[in-house]
Structures are given as C-alpha cells and as structure tokens.
C-alpha cells in the first residue's frame with residue numbers, strides 16, 4: 273500500500289475551485305473532478321512506487337503548498353537570444369502575464385492562447401483534446417495538475433502551415449516567502465504537415481514552489497514539432513513536468529531538455545509512435561550541483577512499424593548532486609523494422625555525486641534494431657594534466673572538458689540559434705551562474 | 707643562475723622508484739640531449755618536471771630559475787615558462803584545437819601580467835606559426851589531437867611550444883614518428899626558437915635529430931640515473947655501439 277501524504281496540495285480545494293477559470297462548464301468541472309478523485313487516491317509517490325524508486329520527494333512533502341497568487345509586477349524575463357524574434361507567452365506563478373507577452377503577428381488560422389482564455393474562446397478545441405493524451409492512469413502529478421487545471425498554453429497549427437519564428441513559453445516562479453504550487457497545462461496540436469518550434473523556459477530566482485507542468489501534444493501525419501526546454505528553476509524549487517505525445521504517420525518530434533535548476537526536478541516524456549514512419553529524437557543534458565536531484569524519465573512506445581527513435585542524454589554532476597535516468601523503450605509486436613537507439617552518459621565531478629541509470633528495453637517484435645548504452649565516468653586525468661601543462665588553470669581545464677562532454681548532447685539541437693543559446697546557458701552553469 | 711638545477715632527484719610512481727638520483731645543470735640558452743634505453747626513466751623525468759600527479763619526489767631538489775619547481779602546480783610551471791612536448795600527446799575530443807590554443811596562450815599571458823589577446827591578434831600569431839611549421843589551417847579546427855596522425859600530433863606539440871614561447875622546453879621524443887621532411891620542419895621550428903634565454907631538454911633515441919638540433923651536452927640515462935655525459939659526439943658513439951657496452955661499463 274502506498275498510502276501517502278498529499279502534502280496539502282489539495283488544501284482548500286473546494287474554496288478555490290469555484291474561482292478557477294472555466295468553472296461551471298461541465299466538461300472542465302468533470303475533468304478537474306476526475307483529477308481530484310485520482311489524486312486523493314494516489315497521493316504523492318513514495319520510493320516504493322517503481323517509477324519513483326530513485327527520486328526522493330521527502331523534502332516536497334515536509335510542508336503544505338498553497339495555490340499561487342499572480343506575482344507582483346516587478347518581474348522581468350531575462351534575455352535569451354533565440355535567433356529570430358519569438359512569439360512569447362509569459363506565465364508568472366502559473367498565471368498568464370499579458371504585459372510580458374507578445375503573441376502578435378501569428379499567421380491566420382493559428383490558435384495560440386493562454387489556456388484560461390481558450391476555455392472561453394476555443395472551448396470545443398480544448399474539450400476534444402485535454403485529458404485525452406495525458407490520461408490519469410497512475411500518474412500522480414498528472415492527476416494533481418488536472419485537479420487544478422487553470423492556465424497554460426494552447427496551440428493549434430492548421431494543415432501544412434509552418435510557423436517560422438519560435439514560440440517562447442516562459443514560466444517564471446516568483447513566490448517570495450510563500451510556499452506555493454501551480455500546475456500549467458499546455459496543449460499543442462499540429463495538423464497534417466504543420467511545423468512549429470517551441471522553446472519553454474522554466475525559470476525562477478528564489479522561492480520554494482512546486483511547478484507541475486503537463487503538456488499534451490498531438491502530431492498529425494507528416495507534422496513536425498521542435499520542442500526545446502530549459503529548466504532553470506529557483507534553487508529551492510520543485511519542478512515536475514510530464515510531456516505526453518501522440519505521433520501519427522511520418523510525424524517528427526524533437527525534444528531537447530537542459531536542466532540546471534531546482535532542488536528536485538523530474539522531467540518525464542512519454543511518446544507513442546502510433547503510425548508508421550513517425551520518429552522522435554529525445555535529447556537532453558542535466559547539470560547538477562549542491563544537493564540537486566535531476567531526474568529524466570522517458571518512455572518511447574513503438575506501436576507501429578517503421579518508426580525511429582533516438583535518445584542522447586548527458587549529465588554532469590558535481591558536489592552531492594544526483595542524477596536519474598530511466599529510459600524505457602517498448603517495441604510492440606506489430607512494430608517491425610523499428611530502429612531505436614538510446615545513450616546516456618554521466619560525468620561525476622565529485623565522489624559524492626551519483627547517478628542511477630536504468631535503461632529498459634521491452635521488445636515484442638522480431639525485426640528490430642535497438643541499442644542502448646549507459647556510461648558513468650569521471651574527468652580524464654590525462655586530458656586534465658595535458659591542459660594544465662599548457663598553463664590552463666585547473667578550474668578552467670575542468671570547464672573545457674565538461675563543456676566538451678555536454679556539447680556532445682547539445683550538438684543534437686537542430687536549430688542553430690537555439691543550440692547556441694542552450695550552449696551558453698550550459699557554459700554559464702560552469703561559472704556557477706545558472 | 708642556471709635555468710634548471712636538478713640535484714639528487716629521486717622519484718617514485720605507484721611506490722616504485724624510477725628516478726634514482728638524477729643530477730643535471732642547464733645553463734640559459736643551452737640545449738641538452740637525453741638518450742637512454744626504453745624504460746630508463748626519460749619520460750618520468752619529464753613528467754616530474756612538469757608536475758604530473760602520481761609522481762612523488764622522495765629525495766633531492768629541482769630549482770627552476772632559482773625557485774623550487776616541485777612546489778608549483780602544473781599550470782604554474784607552464785605559466786612560468788616550463789613546456790613539455792609530450793611523447794604521447796593526449797587526444798581531447800570535443801575541445802577544438804583553436805579554442806585550446808587561445809585559452810592556453812591567454813592563461814600564460816595573464817599569469818605573466820601581459821594583456822590577453824583578442825580573437826584577431828591571436829589568429830594573426832597562430833597563422834604565422836602554422837605557416838612556419840607547414841601545418842594546414844584545417845587541423846586547428848578539429849578537436850585537439852583527436853584522430854591526428856602520429857606525426858601531426860608531434861607537429862602540434864611544436865606549434866604549441868612556438869606559441870607559448872617557454873624558457874625551458876622539454877621535448878620528449880618529438881622526433882619519433884616523423885617522416886624525414888617533417889623531421890626537418892620540426893627541427894627548423896625548434897631551432898628558430900633557440901635563444902639565449904631559452905633552454906631545451908631534448909629526449910630522443912636518434913642521433914639524426916641531433917644533426918639538426920645540435921646539442922651542447924648529451925646525457926645517457928639508464929635505470930633512473932645519468933650514467934654518462936658528453937658532447938655531441940657521444941650521440942654518434944651511442945648510435946654506433948648501442949647502450950649495452952656503455953651501460954655495462956658504467957655499472
């Protein structure tokens with residue numbers, strides 16, 4: 273039995289629920305009720321729950337979290353050069369912030385709205401997708417997110433349309449001294465042949481908060497989503513993200529997630545390659561120090577023949593930080609000619625740092641090419657000495673080698689400008705600046 | 707004052723004594739060659755001088771320009787002008803050679819209180835040295851030493867030396883693996899660096915290099931000791947007779 277505290281995450285729920293956007297419309301109420309019910313049953317996962325074996329949430333449950341207020345006005349978005357000027361939606365403590373956002377100039381036919389507004393303007397669109405991709409199952413944090421369903425970002429790209437400039441979604445945590453939680457819900461739907469690039473930034477300077485994001489993504493035939501994410505939450509924050517994708521025939525999903533922030537972070541991605549020819553590239557880097565726990569958990573479900581998946585995750589862990597990589601690949605019986613490759617490499621920069629790597633391949637088809645590899649290593653002493661023997665101080669020499677290692681993952685980012693932006697963020701982490 | 711003064715140097719690796727009482731004095735501007743059988747401790751000496759971890763000095767002292775060299779970190783030694791051209795240069799995937807060169811040069815300049823070079827100034831110097839050493843520009847865009855041929859790696863060592871302008875250069879078998887033309891180019895590169903205030907310790911197995919880089923002194927290292935020293939004719943003699951007799955005679 274996993275009887276488990278809910279950490280006060282549903283505290284004063286009834287009183288608050290009435291004021292949530294969309295309250296009163298049957299389908300939203302129904303969705304939320306389902307979330308509440310499920311979360312009451314599940315609570316938060318303990319380490320006895322198999323998928324949560326390696327990440328310890330005890331610090332999360334130590335005190336209750338209240339719902340978050342929209343923050344004061346003195347919030348700003350630090351610059352990040354994404355090449356082209358992005359369309360931007362900013363959320364502060366989970367609430368859409370119109371003043372910092374600029375969604376103007378999107379092509380006709382595109383729906384790009386904060387969720388609270390979409391509940392009014394595009395209710396039918398939301399109703400036909402929300403909760404259908406990120407189903408509740410035994411997903412503790414999806415249940416919790418659904419219970420509090422309020423804001424987030426909804427995107428719909430019509431047939432054959434390419435949105436050239438990136439869409440930047442910035443989630444800022446600014447809670448001051450209150451312990452608060454928010455639960456952004458994103459929905460991205462690309463119709464056949466559509467293409468878009470989304471950059472998510474989850475950032476915060478200070479505060480003990482829980483940012484629990486769920487994204488539901490539907491990629492129709494031949495569409496492509498480039499989805500890049502930076503997780504640089506405040507040092508005491510908790511970040512849990514669940515990204516669920518359904519990919520139709522020949523659709524391509526690319527994800528890169530760079531994690532440097534928060535005290536505990538769990539980045540979960542689950543993709544169903546539902547029809548032949550679809551593919552995904554799930555890549556990322558996790559850079560930890562202090563007592564950070566950075567968890568990457570992926571599930572790639574090859575449900576159809578002739579699909580491809582590749583994963584490259586790299587971590588650099590210093591001090592007493594901990595990394596987790598759980599990568600599950602399922603190849604169903606009909607998924608012949610599947611091509612799946614997974615690689616996870618971690619560099620331990622201190623003898624107190626640790627990583628748990630758990631690749632899992634479940635293959636039920638016979639004609640498949642699948643591989644996985646996980647390595648854990650330290651900085652190469654010979655290389656360090658060579659650099660120092662040329663006058664490069666130890667810290668800088670370490671920096672060069674760590675950069676070189678992490679670059680191996682960052683190089684996978686297909687968009688050149690975003691690749692450089694992420695590279696500089698990773699470099700800044702070295703200097704302790706991120 | 708001598709550039710390098712080694713007195714009764716003993717050093718161990720993994721608890722095993724490899725250097726067993728080395729004495730060596732090098733004046734400014736001098737070129738000394740060290741020859742000796744495989745495993746006699748030549749590379750060990752070069753690592754001890756450049757400060758590699760795991761090499762423990764158990765006795766004796768090493769003064770560099772009058773300072774206790776053994777107390778300095780490897781990077782401090784390099785910044786102070788000690789340069790080791792590695793017998794086996796390390797491949798460092800992911801670090802572009804040009805990034806490395808610039809960082810090395812600027813680290814050394816910074817430590818010496820000189821202005822750091824901007825990208826333009828740096829490139830000018832690098833391009834000039836590349837040309838002198840007949841190294842194609844493409845090579846510096848590749849990851850440091852990664853996939854370089856044996857000869858290319860050695861040339862890269864000499865390039866680094868030319869750029870860092872050390873006071874004491876230790877060349878550990880920089881001639882091994884070079885074709886005849888490359889040997890000439892590398893030797894020219896080294897000779898171009900010969901200067902009154904720059905000393906060189908040239909470790910080699912072959913007299914041929916010493917035809918190009920003519921040493922002031924030649925030493926024979928055997929089983930962790932210098933058993934014989936002489937002028938450049940000693941190298942010729944060694945080439946003719948081999949080590950066996952000399953080692954036996956000295957024992």
Ligand SMILES: Nc1ncnc2c1ncn2[C@@H]1O[C@H](COP(=O)(O)OP(=O)(O)OP(=O)(O)O)[C@@H](O)[C@H]1O
Pocket residue numbers: 719720722724742743744745746747748749750751793
């Ligand atoms: N970690 C170690 N433990 C024990 N012995 C070691 C270790 N490293 C080196 N040695 C030994 O030290 C001795 C000297 O090695 P060194 O590399 O200095 O020789 P060398 O004179 O440079 O030889 P070569 O001409 O082949 O380059 C060798 O016998 C070698 O096996």
Ligand SMILES: [Mg+2]
Pocket residue numbers: 748749750793878
């Ligand atoms: Mg040697």
